[in-house]
Every structure is written in C-alpha cells, then in structure tokens.
Amino acid sequence: MATVERKADTRELRETYARTLVELAGKDPRIVDLEADLMGAGGMGIFQKSFPERLIDVGIAEQSMVAMAAGLSFTGFIPFLHTFGPFATRRPCDQIYISCAYAGANVKICGSDPGVTGTMNGGTHQAMEDIALLRPIPGITILEPCDHTQMAWAVRTAAETPGLFYIRMYRKACNQVYAPGSEFEVGKGEILRQGDDAVIFTCGAVMVEQSLAAAEELAAEGIQVRVADCFSVKPLDRELVVRCARETGAVVTVENHFTIGGLHSAVSEVLAESGLGVAYRNVGVRDRFGEVGPLEGLLERFGLSGRHIAAAVRETLSGKG
C-alpha cells in the first residue's frame, strides 16, 4: 500500500540506490555489483567499501560487462550493474537481448540520467530511447522510480525477483512523493492526485514533479487533473490506464523520453485496443537529439516543463467530446 505524502528532500536518489544495494548485499551474499568506470557516478563507493570482493569494475567495457553479468547469474549470483543510460542500454543492447533476456539471466541493469537529465554531458549521454530499446524485449521489467521510497522498493524488488530488470534512475536530489514505508507492485500504477477532468500518465522524479506542478496550475483554473504514476513502465498497469481514460475522457502522457517507443507508445497501445475514443495528447521529446544545458532550461527547450504539460492538458480538454 502506497501513501502519497509530498515533502522536500535534499538527498540524491543515487544514495538511496547504493544504500539499498549495500543493505541487501549485507543480507544476501549472492548480490554483486558490476561497474564500467562510473562507480562514483552511481554512488557505489559505499558498496566497494563494504564488499570490495563483490564489486567488479570491468573498465570502460559495457558490452562485456552486460554479458559477464549474465554469466555471473548462471553461477548463482544476482548481478546489478550501473552506468549512464545510453551506455547501459544502447551500447550493449544485443548483450541485453541475447546473453541476458534470451538466455534467461537474472541481471539487474540500472541506467542513470534519463532523457534531458543528462544535463551537462549533453546529447551523447542522454538516454532518450532506452525504454524504446528495451520495452519490446520479452520478459523484461522496466521501472522508473520517482522518489526514495520507490527507488528502495525497486532495488529490493529487482533483487528478490528472478529475471531481467531495468531501473531508469534520476541520480540527483529528489523530493519525497510517497510516505516512507509505502509498498508498490510491479505492473500496478499509483494515483498521485485525484481529478476527473483529465488524466496525466507519467513516471520518474522529474516528470512526476512537473506533472504535479501542471496539475496545481490547472487546479487554479478550476480544472481537476488526475496524475497517475506509471513507474512500472513494463508491465504497464493496463487496467489503470483504461479506467482513468474512461473516467476522465481526456488523456495526456508525459515522459522524459522520445515520444516514440516510450510511455506514450505503451499507453497508446492499451488505449487503441480498449476501443475508448478519448481525447489524447502527449508530452515528450519529439524526434530530436538531446542537448547540453541546465535541467530547467532543457525542460523548457524540449517542451517538458509544467507549463507545457498544462498547455497540453488544456488542448486535450478542448478536443474532449
């Protein structure tokens, strides 16, 4: 059971990722961590201090790292690995597909700096299509946590559930969305804010915050927007998508990812099959490459800010039958 309880927090999400892994590794000697020369970026220094023999830094060799993780899992270990999103997905995509998914490996991949949050590293380091690359892979679970409580749950769930997981991680400071102790379920979304005029489907720390800001802006105009957290991008909560679409009649998807292949695509697939004729818009990165810059500026430049989301909702409502 999850309780929404928003609160300011200055801790970085990667701290929670690393601390949770260290805590789990303390109880389960099967947990190992693979790094590709970005140990500090993932906050995994504490893992190395606690379990030096179980942290394997392979150097800058992501393809090999992913297939090695598969091999480790076949000897009974539970390998986690982290690097920046593009290097965790695009670079070793075939290794993820064949050596992990197809071969039935128990591997947990964490890709950080999703979408425009790879701010100062720019377009080369911004995973705009990681979900699109991985979502078609049979059996994979894709989670994008939006706060510390959800991140800790995602890491625990990945460790305890056999199979291939991808955790899409915003690394930086992140406010609390859910009360500590909240529990989640793979394949189930959560309603962050009630409202019957329209529904926003979103996920991840940055877009959840922007979506809630948009909902507040619209509330001042008398428009009540429901915000649904689709942290389980795959499997998606189909029932929730259909129910919210039916009850509101107006849908907006919001994602820090290309609009092709990500949450918009996943929600569209469900809605197309549902037969519901709802008004629908999407907010996301539209067929263009990432760019360098500060987060606030990039959110504006790529049309992902609360302001843009609110505009998309208004536009959707104007087309609502």
Place this chain on the structure above:
Amino acid sequence: MDMKRLNETKALACQIRAETLKMLAAAGSGHVGGSLDLAELMAVFYGGRLRVDPARPDWPERDFLVLSKGHAGPVLYASLALKGFFPLEELATLNQLGTRLPSHCDRRKTRGVDMTAGSLGQGISAATGIALGNRLAGRDNYTYCVVGDGEMDEGSVWETMLLAPQRKLDHYMVIVDNNGMQIDGTTREIVDLGDLTAKAEAFGWYAVDVDGHDPAAIDEAILRAQAVCREKQRPAFLNLHTVKAKGWAKYEGQVGSHWVGSITEEDIAETVAYLEEEMRRLRAAV
C-alpha cells in the same frame, strides 16, 4: 594420454563426427565446417577431461563449457547425446519446429548447454562472468570457452581479453578454433588476425599453439596450461589449429563449408561408413 585412452578418444571423435554429419543430413542443411573441426576437442572434453554429470546438468561444481561460436551447436549436441545428456535419437530433430536442438546453442532448451550463444563475441564475456562467479563462490571447477577465429573480429572479445588476466582468472581457458576461415573468405583476406598466440600472451594470458586434430596434444596442452595457470594466476589461451570441415572430404578445408544449404544421406554415406568403421577398429584395439 596413454595409448588406450588415445584410441578411445580418437574413436569418440569419429563417433562425434559421424553423429554430427547424420544430424546435419537429417536437418538437410546446417553449419558443417565449424562443427566438424571441433570433433577432437569435444572428444577430449566429453571423453573425460570435462567434469560433468549427465544426471545433474545444473550441478554447480561442474566444469562449464561455453561454446561462444554458438553455430557449432551440432557438434556439441552430438557430444552431449553420446555422453548421455539426452537420447541419441533426438539428434535427428536438429532445427525441426519445436526442437530442443536449435542451430545455435541455447541453454534454456538443451540439457548440458551452459550458455546461449550465436551473436558472436558475447559467449566469451559470459564465460568470463561464469569463471568469476565460480571463483567468488569458492569453487575449484574450470570454465572453458570455445571461440571462433572469425569471432575474434568482434571488439567485445578484446574487452574480455584485457579483463580476464586483470582478474587473475586462473581456472579459465579460452580455446580458439583457428581454422583460418570465416564466412566471406580466409581470415587472412578479411581481417588478418596475425599471431593470436602472441597477441594473447601480450594481453597477459598463458598462450600455446595446439594441433586441433591431435587428441593427445589437446589433452596435454589443457593439463599443462592448468598447472602453469594455477601457479602464475593467469587465464589460459589455447590456439587450436584446425581444418574447417575436417573429416568430410567434400568440404574439408573449404571456406564455403560454414553453412551448407543441402545435405543428403547420400552425401554423407561414404564418410559416415568410414568413420564408423574407424571407430570400431579403434575400439577393438582398446
């Protein structure tokens, strides 16, 4: 290897080669060259060098064998069936709809197959992970990985070539099936690999050249490499010199033998008869 064991291993190599050919003929097509040239190595492995138990394919203490050149599945399937992992009759299902014996190795489908491979350059990384895992778990078992020489073109192979010595994986052996050929031509014509033994040595491996069709030489090289590597805390690299499609005169030593699109019972009859006769002769000598 004493004479008795040598003859037994040679006989097994004949049998593996014959069963591989029959399997390929039953399928009507398949990867001939890179399967047939591994018969002696497989005979050494499944004749006893590999610590495996057909009754317990998931036994954690077993030696692991990763066939990174996954297209050589047929020769591994013949070896596994002869070892008792599954019935010999099943070999005829190669590449049939719903088979447990697909063209490329699949650990989820076939008893005794330790790694899924087929997309080249990945099995060697997975094998490195297996070797690491076995050591982390405190096991004394060995991890073997067979790669193709053409496969050495893949960049990810060299990621592992750098990493395994760094990690001092002294219970790990990579064996390259060096038949000098890849699909589009000889390796010298396409991407010249040069002296792989020297390259492996330069990367920090204990590396030796071995005649890939001499079971005694293969077995001795494995034993010696294991002893040296234990002492020096290095992984081992066997540069196995082979002849593509070895043992089937129609295709032996030919680039075009990688995949043969039409294989009939008639095509293989004479070779299979010879191999089976040779097998009987060697076993009688034992």
